[in-house]
Amino acid sequence: SQQGEEDPQALSIQEGENATMNCSYKTSINNLQWYRQNSGRGLVHLILIRSNEREKHSGRLRVTLDTSKKSSSLLITASRAADTASYFCATATNTGGFKTIFGAGTRLFVKA
Amino acid sequence: GAVVSQHPSWVICKSGTSVKIECRSLDFQATTMFWYRQFPKQSLMLMATSNEGSKATYEQGVEKDKFLINHASLTLSTLTVTSAHPEDSSFYICSARLAGGVSGELFFGEGSRLTVL
Numbered sequence: 473s474q475q476g477e478e479d480p481q482a483l484s485i486q487e488g489e490n491a492t493m494n495c496s497y498k499t500s501i502n503n504l505q506w507y508r509q510n511s512g513r514g515l516v517h518l519i520l521i522r523s524n525e526r527e528k529h530s531g532r533l534r535v536t537l538d539t540s541k542k543s544s545s546l547l548i549t550a551s552r553a554a555d556t557a558s559y560f561c562a563t564a565t566n567t568g569g570f571k572t573i574f575g576a577g578t579r580l581f582v583k584a
Numbered sequence: 585g586a587v588v589s590q591h592p593s594w595v596i597c598k599s600g601t602s603v604k605i606e607c608r609s610l611d612f613q614a615t616t617m618f619w620y621r622q623f624p625k626q627s628l629m630l631m632a633t634s635n636e637g638s639k640a641t642y643e644q645g646v647e648k649d650k651f652l653i654n655h656a657s658l659t660l661s662t663l664t665v666t667s668a669h670p671e672d673s674s675f676y677i678c679s680a681r682l683a684g685g686v687s688g689e690l691f692f693g694e695g696s697r698l699t700v701l
Contacts, residue, residue, distance in 0.1 A: 505689060514590070514677055514692040515628075560627060562690075572618065572679075572690055574628040 478561060478575040486583050491548040493578040495561030496541075502564045504537055505572070506546050509558045518546075518559075553584040586612045588680050590693025597668055598701055605663045605696045607678030613658035614680035618690065619651075622675040634661040668700040 478495045485491055497504070503522045507515040521528045521537045521544070528535045534547040548555055561575040587610040597603050607617055615636045620628040632653050633641040640653035650672075652664040661680075665672050675697050679690040 507692075512675070512695070512697070514588075514694040515679070515690075517689040517691070520689055571630060571633060573630060574620075576627045579625070 478559075478578050480578060481576065482579045482581070484581045484583065485551055487551060487553055489551055491551050491555070491580055491582070493546045493559055493561075493580070495544045495546070495575050497544075497561075497563045497575070498542065499563075499565055501539075504535075504544050505562045505564065506533075506535060506544075507560045507562060507574075509560065509577075511558075515560065548580075551580075551582045553582050556580060556582045586610075586680070586682065586691040588614075588678065588691045588693040590678055590696055592696055593694060594697040594699075596699045596701065599669055600667055602664055602666045603668055603698060605665075605676055605678075605698075607661045607663070607680070607693050609659045609680045609691070612680075612682055612691075614661075614682065615658060617655060617661040617678055617680045619653060619661075619663050620677045620679065622677060622695075624675075628677060631663075665698065668698070670700045673698055673700045 501523055503520050505520045506518045508518055509515045519530045519533055519535050521535050532549045537544045558577045558579045560577045562572045564572050589608045589610050591606045595603055617634040619631045621631050622628050630643050631646045634653045634655040636655045636658050642648045655661040675695050677695040679692045
């Protein structure tokens with residue numbers, strides 16, 4: 473069953489603007505990961521944040537994690553048209569066997 | 585980064601036939617692979633966890649006799665959709681975790697789009 477929920481479901485912004493996506497989850501986690509998926513393609517790993525970390529940066533990406541609220545956010549700064557894709561958060565848990573469960577995803581459209 | 589190859593990338597079959605999808609880790613060993621199913625504009629639903637040398641662990645609601653998983657080596661897992669029906673049409677994606685890794689990132693194949701006529 474799905475673990476996380478993301479909002480917004482869809483986001484349309486202008487090139488150069490920042491895009492923020494949020495993810496909430498239900499159970500305790502080992503880590504939380506963000507992935508990107510271009511239409512009809514596989515997923516590409518973007519960034520992993522461990523349960524004892526609060527913030528992480530990678531290039532134009534900034535991820536925060538609040539385990540007390542069971543939520544995470546992904547910020548993409550200075551967006552580009554090439555950032556247009558679906559973004560998923562995924563939580564790694566070790567309950568009932570180790571597995572990674574994906575949220576519903578946010579479809580981001582960056583207009584040139 | 586690690587590469588996962590999935591084959592075929594798309595397949596069309598007649599109702600009642602079986603289809604096999606392969607997932608290979610090309611440059612690393614994967615003791616654990618995961619099979620996901622994705623409907624259009626939806627998220628990935630975990631179907632099963634494939635463990636090398638042992639039986640797959642299926643998620644609740646996934647028919648193990650319908651979706652046969654074999655993980656015969658450290659670099660290959662296969663998903664066979666048996667007696668396929670139109671409702672099995674979907675995008676199937678595999679992923680692999682590095683051997684020895686516990687909670688690290690997953691490496692994904694490019695997916696296989698199945699259309700059952």
